[in-house]
Amino acid sequence: SAVISQKPSRDICQRGTSLTIQCQVDSQVTMMFWYRQQPGQSLTLIATANQGSEATYESGFVIDKFPISRPNLTFSTLTVSNMSPEDSSIYLCSVGGGRDEKLFFGSGTQLSVL
Amino acid sequence: GENVEQHPSTLSVQEGDSAVIKCTYSDSASNYFPWYKQELGKRPQLIIDIRSNVGEKKDQRIAVTLNKTAKHFSLHITETQPEDSAVYFCAASKGYGNKLVFGAGTILRVKS
Numbered sequence: 001s002a003v004i005s006q007k008p009s010r011d012i013c014q015r016g017t018s019l020t021i022q023c024q025v026d027s028q029v030t031m032m033f034w035y036r037q038q039p040g041q042s043l044t045l046i047a048t049a050n051q052g053s054e055a056t057y058e059s060g061f062v063i064d065k066f067p068i069s070r071p072n073l074t075f076s077t078l079t080v081s082n083m084s085p086e087d088s089s090i091y092l093c094s095v096g097g098g099r100d101e102k103l104f105f106g107s108g109t110q111l112s113v114l
Numbered sequence: 115g116e117n118v119e120q121h122p123s124t125l126s127v128q129e130g131d132s133a134v135i136k137c138t139y140s141d142s143a144s145n146y147f148p149w150y151k152q153e154l155g156k157r158p159q160l161i162i163d164i165r166s167n168v169g170e171k172k173d174q175r176i177a178v179t180l181n182k183t184a185k186h187f188s189l190h191i192t193e194t195q196p197e198d199s200a201v202y203f204c205a206a207s208k209g210y211g212n213k214l215v216f217g218a219g220t221i222l223r224v225k226s
Contacts, residue, residue, distance in 0.1 A: 031211060042203060043158065043216045058213075092157065094214075101146045101165075101210050105157040 002027050006093055006106035013083055013113050020079045021109045023093035028073035031096040033103070034066070038089045046091075049076040083113045116141040118206050120217030127194050129226045137204035137217050138186040144206040147180060147187045148214070152201045162189070194224045 003026040013019050023032065032049040046066055048056040055068035070076040080087050090110050096103040117140040127133050139147075148163035164171045164178045164187065171178050175194075180187040191198055201221050205214040 033213065042218045043214075045213050045215075048213065101207060101212075102148070102160060102163065103214055104160060105150075107157050 001102070001104045002029060002095055004093065004095055004104060004106040006109055008109055009107060010110040011112070013111065015084055015113060017083055018079055018081045019083065019111060020077050021091055021093075023076045023078075023095075023106050025074045025095050029095040030073070031103070032070060032076045033094040033096075034068060034076070034078045035092045035094055035105075036089045037092060037108075043092065046078070049078075049093075080111065083111075085113045087111065088113045116144055116206055116208075116215040118204060118215050118217040120204050120220055122220060123218065124221045124223070126223045126225060129194060129196060129224055131194055133189075133191045133194050133198070133222055133224075135189045135202055135204070135220045135222070136186060137188070137206075138184075139206040139215075140185070141206070141208070142182075142185065143208050146207045146209050146212075147178070148205050149176075149178060149189050150203045150205065150216075152203065152219075154200075158203060191222075194222075196224050196226050198222060199224045 005024045034046040035043045037043050045058050046061045049068050049070040051070045067079045090108045092108045093106040094103045120137045145166035150158035151161045152158045162176050164180050175192045177190040201219045203219050204217040207214045
């Protein structure tokens with residue numbers, strides 16, 4: 001499977017600021033997704049990162065709050081904007097696009113907002 | 115949209131016993147069902163998956179069964195070991211290029 005590097009691994013941020021999370025894959029992948037995992041909870045899809053076009057957001061998530069870029073088939077960023085304590089979560093990128101449906105996860109970014 | 119329910123939320127078993135986790139899904143168009151294991155502080159790891167054209171799949175001590183008619187699938191772990199202790203998530207999707215919808219997770223504790 002692809003090697004997925006995500007950074008930062010963790011950060012502590014102040015309310016009202018923004019944080020950009022990077023996801024780098026060692027090979028070209030078709031599908032890239034961003035998930036959120038709140039403390040002790042399951043994984044919730046934020047959006048599908050589309051190469052060369054705007055991301056597709058799930059219900060409850062908007063571009064102004066979670067802008068996503070995907071300039072090529074190996075890289076994507078997720079920005080968490082105007083953060084509040086409710087944004088404290090683990091954010092995970094997920095990639096797929098081999099010859100099957102298998103999806104693999106990056107190591108995650110643990111975000112704490114004070 | 116798809117909804118995946120997972121039971122139980124916690125499961126404690128004695129080392130060497132079997133563990134079974136069950137999931138149901140709502141969208142009959144879903145055709146791909148993976149299981150992930152997440153240890154504390156780590157990323158979810160894909161441990162086994164099954165497609166709708168198969169009823170059962172095994173990989174050493176782990177097996178998954180699928181009942182398309184009833185829209186449910188299960189994870190079976192035999193001869194459990196302490197290192198099996200983790201959170202297990204089931205998921206469902208409509209296949210290639212489609213998003214995964216996850217269940218709520220099951221905390222498995224294997225007591226030695």
